[in-house]
Amino acid sequence: MIKDVIMHFIGEFSIQEIEQACPNVSRPTIYRVLDALKNEGAVDCIVPGRHARWVRK
Helix, strand or coil: CHHHHHHHCCCEECHHHHHHHCCCCCHHHHHHHHHHHHHHCCEEEEECCCCCEEEEC
């Protein structure tokens, strides 16, 4: 579910936007999916830190 939401974002997105689209999913689960997608090369963190911004490749 998280991966589908991420793949439909256009441009940059944040953890908060994923949380809004997937209200029943915990933040640690979102982090695990983002980490897996980053390792696959599907997404990249362009602004690290508390207000991180991500982008699909």
